[in-house]
Amino acid sequence: MTTGSTTSIPGRQVAAQERQGLTVDGVIPSRVVHPQDLEEAAGTLRLCAQAGAGVVVVGGGTQLRLGAPPRRFDVALVTDRLDRLLEYEPADLTCRVQAGMKVEALQAELGRNGQWLPLDPPSPDRATIGGMVAANACGPARARYGSVRDWVIGITVAYPSGAIARAGGRVVKNVAGYDLMKLHTGALGTLGVILEVNLKVQARPEQSLTLQAGFDRAEQAAACALALTRQYLQPAVAAAVDRRAGASLGLDAETPFTLALRLEGYRTEVDAAAALVEEAVVSHRGRMRAGERPAELWAGVRDWVAPQDPEAVVLAAWVPTPSGRTAPSWQSRLRAWCRSGQRGPRRAPCWRGCARPPARRGRWSSPARRPS
Template sequence: MVVAGRAVGGVLAAIVGRERLREDDAARAGAAVDGVVPRFVVRPGSLEQVSGVVALAHDAGLAVVPRGSGSSLELGRPPVRVDVVLDLGDLDQVLEWSPDDLTVSVQAGVTAGALAGRLATRRQLLPVDPPGAATRTLGGLVATAASGPSRARYGTLRDLLLGVRFVQADGAVTWGGAKVVKSVSGYDVPKLMVGALGTLGLLVELTFRLHPMPESEATWLVRCRDAAGAQRFVDALLGSAIQPTRVELLNCAVLDACALPVGAAAVAVALGTVEAAVRAQGEALVGVARGTGAEAAPETRGFWEGYARAFETAGGARLRVATLVSAVGATLLEVERAVGDLAPGIEPRVGGCAAVGTLHVALAGIGPAPAQALVERLRGFVAPRGGSVVVEAGPRALREAVDPWGPVAPGPFALMRKLKDEFDPGRVLNPGRFVGGL
């Protein structure tokens, strides 16, 4: 431990200022991660302060857990150690916005909602819309690889993130990627950071590719007779000339949560382009629906706000299920059957991007034991299709009983371990919470 005779708390206070360091019981308890209370809660106000705190942690052998809005602290394995919770909420500045280049650089603590409001003044957008996105920090969204309905058109954060500035495990500050779309050098580092949960470096600045806001938008709700009918519609839609911005498959419980008439299954489709094309594609969509035995009707844009709220859980669990696009209907049906078998009385809310084969499952009120059995059954169902099941949120007991990330093949895991050994050999950054306990 290299702290030159001074207490760690005193050194932290010298780095960030006493007002940015909390050591009192109330603050520490409020920053607990899975019940593990940190020794220190630090809210740095600059890149230099982040660097200084991490350098001290490296020298003193402390574990640092980064925090944005705190909305995803139940993602991953329970922590091995939590010495310092590093709250990045005050790094909330838009650093550079180039509307002509369609790029923006921000600090990691900027929320998606704050950035969206600013970009809207020039009719531009960063199409990242997972539940609760408005209040979630962009650094947190990148670290957790969060995505929402818009990925059907625009892809994920791996497609939108151009460059990162991050603090390494020893406190050194490093750039990865570029600020302009025309450069292709260094893009691998940003992609590594997406979904790494801050285990390879602490994100402090991010550069994104932007998109023009569509001139006109429309939402259609396609009601299907059953999950198989929904699959037929999705297959026909994706095989047509229609270019949707969102294609979300949803079950009856989600329809009910959105205060819509309940049916077996439905597909919500958003269209966004010039007004004439939106009208023409809407007419074509109605034809595709009829051709598969479904019925399409227009919905208001407010539908999407209610849809996002449907996946908020309280005292339960939330899963992310990845499968083949051609199997989303069958997977939705299996989720409902499995919950009925293992957790009678629980109504799962199931919905997700049918265009890429990702479903989200909200299970309010489910206990750890049936949730564990459900995860294991669903993993057995999707594994032959190359799928996966991730526990995005749930009680600690569940994430101790079942690996929240699921099994990883030896080859890919060896690569993950090698990266961790290179970026953070001392296991300073969020130790133990990522895949395989990395």
């Protein structure tokens, strides 16, 4: 796995106990570096480039399986020591954070001022801001609030040459220079290592309300959700789940399908949206369901990676165009799936617009975009 002389490769040997956390698609690095500042991270990259060593940057380790298996993986560059909130001015609605800061930690800081970053990547307790950007990790609230690219206003990146370069800035409106934030978003660390990210933030919605409706058929639930997402007062999240998935999310399901909706906004808007939901549910032959929502419902939907119950299905209707296909073709696939009676988890559409992998490790994106 290692070529050249290991002595010139930076970092220390990977210890046995950390091996599992650093393994990417079965490939284990020989060395690991935990840089404490920008210069150390950039210096590591320069030394690796000189030694011809392959580097994979590791944040919270929640999305390491994205992309093709690494062709070379000698050094793991772990951002866990770069975890500070560098600047935050609530009245400007902007902040500057180091890449290794956990998403949840940032949300907690913002929450003190009644603000948030309206992105909900899976496993926010482990996922880092840098990793979220590099993996373009979004959650189900994306249809309403946009994805990572809509919230990153500036970026600091270390490149293989050892250069540290910035793009964008700290203001919410800025067209100076190329928008390299977009280029690094979802690039999986293949172009450089994200070290700092400048973000827009927002005031938390005044009110948040979860509604549930029961449906007999999947198409009804999906059509209802799609109709709602095209409205001006679109729900923040809409998730249709079958009975088994509902059970694992703690939903008390008496109907084959449940549509769970999260409405957010100003109080008056949420009230009006709730009325619209009831109308839409009735017109799609569903029934509003009273009762408490399970506490972990939305976290469960957000983190729905590999269902514990392989038969369970979560249909995410929060994206107008799952799979990039038009809604009708999605619906016809859904109908075919309903008729076929097959409930393999591979069929479950997810919010990334593609099937979430089954419990065994799989890949849901194809391109080979690992650094070599």
